[in-house]
Amino acid sequence: MFEIILLIAATSGIVALARARGGKAWLWGTLTVVGYFLVPSLLLFLLWLLGPLRRASKRTLKFGSTFRL
Numbered sequence: 059m060f061e062i063i064l065l066i067a068a069t070s071g072i073v074a075l076a077r078a079r080g081g082k083a084w085l086w087g088t089l090t091v092v093g094y095f096l097v098p099s100l101l102l103f104l105l106w107l108l109g110p111l112r113r114a115s116k117r118t119l120k121f122g123s124t125f126r127l
Contacts, residue, residue: 065094 069090076086 080117 069087072090073083073087076083
């Protein structure tokens with residue numbers, strides 16, 4: 059819940075800054091929220107692609123560990 063409140067506060071701040079500078083507030087607000095969800099997903103995918111999580115997921119299949127991707 060607290061994380062959602064912080065996301066709303068950050069988005070409001072970015073939108074206010076965009077309005078003050080004459081930018082498109084809806085665009086920057088949308089980019090903020092989409093980036094909030096997209097960046098962690100892309101980082102996890104890149105880590106899996108580059109190796110550490112791929113090896114961990116193979117161990118999960120092999121040994122039945124509690125690590126989930």
